[in-house]
């Protein structure tokens with residue numbers, strides 16, 4: 550298993566959000582987590598990445614056989630975990646291109662001691678190429694991280710990071726929401742390419758639209774901090790026709 554979540558209970562501000570949650574992801578698979586607002590989907594994504602606001606009360610998280618409960622977010626990133634945020638923060642004064650270069654250098658250097666970092670110029674060329682695949686204007690790369698970006702532009706920058714940093718496991722937290730149909734298709738294409746390069750995906754979504762373009766191996770329904778139902782792709786049809794209320 551690439552990711553094993555065992556009996557995980559998580560609190561924020563002394564309130565339990567996730568209850569005794571279990572989830573197993575085999576390398577190379579695409580798992581979908583769906584559920585109503587406030588179910589705890591983003592909490593799961595945050596706690597897997599080691600967000601300090603969330604306290605693990607009990608349970609264990611294993612990534613590639615290593616227990617990661619107490620690892621920092623950057624240590625988890627070095628191991629190959631990555632999450633694409635539902636609401637990426639805006640950070641004034643941090644130039645996007647420099648931010649990406651730093652992340653790229655640190656992550657690849659941590660994964661492979663023999664790795665040779667590209668020059669600023671080489672990275673800039675690589676970045677331009679990657680940005681053009683996603684229809685990201687080169688102007689955007691010069692600006693402060695996400696400051697004043699549209700919702701769709703922020704999501705594209707998250708996908709750009711996925712393509713650049715090549716994690717083993719990508720957690721996509723509603724990356725599809727707020728995208729127009731063209732951007733949604735671009736996202737689906739990029740997820741497929743990532744999968745073809747042996748990527749593993751945990752796709753958190755509200756709406757089944759994106760799944761018309763993808764082939765999930767497993768679908769999980771999360772309600773009130775618990776996975777109440779798991780199944781194959783046909784579970785999507787049930788959700789589409791009857792919503793989440795049947796699981797509550």
Ligand code: ADP
Nearest residue numbers: 561562566585586587588589590591592593602
């Ligand atoms: P989802 O992503 O499924 O919509 P979330 O994980 O964002 O759900 O939220 C689950 C629950 O945790 C909600 O009741 C939410 O209010 C609560 N919660 C999430 N983040 C915080 C926080 N920083 N402080 C307090 N409560 C939070």
Ligand code: MG
Nearest residue numbers: 590591592635
């Ligand atoms: Mg959420």
